[in-house]
Amino acid sequence: MRDQDALMPRNRDIHPVPYDPAYKTSVPRSPKWALVSMESSASEEFGPAFGHNKFGPHDNNLILNYTRGEAPAVGERILMHGRVLDENNRPVRNTLVEIWQANAGGRYRHKKDGYLAPLDPNFGGCGRTMTDENGYYEFLTIRPGAYPWPNRGNDWRPMHIHVSVFGSGFGQRLITQMYFEGDPLINHCPIAATIKDRSQLDRLVAPLDFSKSRPLDFLAYKFDIVLRGRRQTMFENKLEGL
Amino acid sequence: MVQSLDVLQETPSQTAGPYVHIGLIQAHAGMENYYDEELGQSPIEEGALGEVIEITGSVYDGTGWALRDALIESWQPDAQGKFSKQDGADPKVHGYCRFAADAETGEFTLRTVKPGRVGSRYGVMQAPHISLWIVARGINVGLQTRIYFDDENNAGDPLLSRIEQTPRVQTLIAKKTGEGKYRFDIRLQGDGETVFLDI
Numbered sequence: 001m002r003d004q005d006a007l008m009p010r011n012r013d014i015h016p017v018p019y020d021p022a023y024k025t026s027v028p029r030s031p032k033w034a035l036v037s038m039e040s041s042a043s044e045e046f047g048p049a050f051g052h053n054k055f056g057p058h059d060n061n062l063i064l065n066y067t068r069g070e071a072p073a074v075g076e077r078i079l080m081h082g083r084v085l086d087e088n089n090r091p092v093r094n095t096l097v098e099i100w101q102a103n104a105g106g107r108y109r110h111k112k113d114g115y116l117a118p119l120d121p122n123f124g125g126c127g128r129t130m131t132d133e134n135g136y137y138e139f140l141t142i143r144p145g146a147y148p149w150p151n152r153g154n155d156w157r158p159m160h161i162h163v164s165v166f167g168s169g170f171g172q173r174l175i176t177q178m179y180f181e182g183d184p185l186i187n188h189c190p191i192a193a194t195i196k197d198r199s200q201l202d203r204l205v206a207p208l209d210f211s212k213s214r215p216l217d218f219l220a221y222k223f224d225i226v227l228r229g230r231r232q233t234m235f236e237n238k239l240e241g242l
Numbered sequence: 243m244v245q246s247l248d249v250l251q252e253t254p255s256q257t258a259g260p261y262v263h264i265g266l267i268q269a270h271a272g273m274e275n276y277y278d279e280e281l282g283q284s285p286i287e288e289g290a291l292g293e294v295i296e297i298t299g300s301v302y303d304g305t306g307w308a309l310r311d312a313l314i315e316s317w318q319p320d321a322q323g324k325f326s327k328q329d330g331a332d333p334k335v336h337g338y339c340r341f342a343a344d345a346e347t348g349e350f351t352l353r354t355v356k357p358g359r360v361g362s363r364y365g366v367m368q369a370p371h372i373s374l375w376i377v378a379r380g381i382n383v384g385l386q387t388r389i390y391f392d393d394e395n396n397a398g399d400p401l402l403s404r405i406e407q408t409p410r411v412q413t414l415i416a417k418k419t420g421e422g423k424y425r426f427d428i429r430l431q432g433d434g435e436t437v438f439l440d441i
């Protein structure tokens with residue numbers, strides 16, 4: 001499969017609805033008119049590449065990266081790990097995975113977050129890594145706290161980690177959120193509920209994974225991510241101008 | 243039972259939320275030295291071939307308010323229409339940039355080179371364009387769109403030709419405001435709603 005092979009069209013049915021009155025901010029921010037569809041072109045089939053050389057030693061360790069190894073963050077230590085695959089069921093190698101999250105108390109290190117839970121002086125809340133040759137990635141972090149947010153009268157976000165992934169083409173770009181198995185708040189969250197097919201929402205819920213947990217150190221949660229695939233056919237129209 | 247297909251389904255999207263800047267554009271969130279090097283700070287290095295241009299605009303919601311929290315990513319080829327992985331591509335053009343609406347004014351600026359024409363599967367070249375991907379709180383699936391240019395020949399572009407309502411084509415065309423300067427506003431909803439893409 002080559003970088004200039006056509007991307008499979010997105011199946012919009014598995015994604016959240018753009019407009020959902022229960023998630024109030026989506027009301028003025030959702031386009032009303034239909035998207036214009038076209039077969040992918042070089043603009044979507046190629047994408048940025050990031051080198052390992054730009055990465056620091058603690059970039060995928062959120063327990064240590066804010067203090068650059070000086071002092072650990074407060075909270076329940078967890079390993080978030082998984083693979084990035086594409087719809088062709090192939091590993092997506094050497095691709096960038098970035099995460100960001102609240103601290104153990106549910107507070108983000110962001111000037112717009114005024115939640116009364118305190119900041120942890122040793123926790124920044126973001127990490128990044130590249131997948132390996134098998135599409136595998138991992139982050140050591142702390143389990144983020146649930147937090148309230150201004151939406152309806154008493155809405156709370158379940159524990160979650162925001163995840164951003166690239167793939168090899170810009171048209172594969174994806175941002176999503178990982179939830180935690182067993183969190184009762186998932187069933188009450190209007191953002192989670194923008195995904196109307198419950199079986200699709202369940203794909204964002206990471207199971208507890210004792211196979212990767214380290215005794216006396218951390219628990220593990222597994223989160224696999226699937227990006228758009230590429231069309232494979234022997235009857236390929238050549239891209240004009242390539 | 244029929245045979246099963248050996249394919250997976252894409253992972254569902256979720257909103258990037260209000261704190262996306264922490265994750266993707268740390269300096270904008272007030273965390274300048276979080277990483278040794280922040281990614282996507284500029285699509286070009288000094289010495290990139292072609293015309294250096296500056297595109298300024300805002301992302302407006304359905305009430306006409308400019309978003310203060312929008313995050314945009316751009317992706318483009320060099321002045322010859324080559325993407326960074328392709329043979330002969332200008333080594334000074336990475337082509338990828340991340341930028342955010344200003345927290346006070348809601349305005350963004352992208353400084354880059356004017357892209358060249360790239361191919362299509364429709365037997366014609368595409369007019370020069372920059373691909374955009376927009377995320378923010380309240381946007382549940384990242385929005386794809388494109389910037390074309392009003393001083394280029396856009397006739398016959400396969401994407402623009404697909405837009406049935408001809409006046410809507412204008413929502414994808416940056417307007418020249420001065421030497422090397424363009425204005426490109428994005429309207430998420432309402433009058434003049436930008437054409438968003440499913441490519």
Ligand SMILES: [Fe+3]
Pocket residue numbers: 102157160162259261
């Ligand atoms: Fe969040």
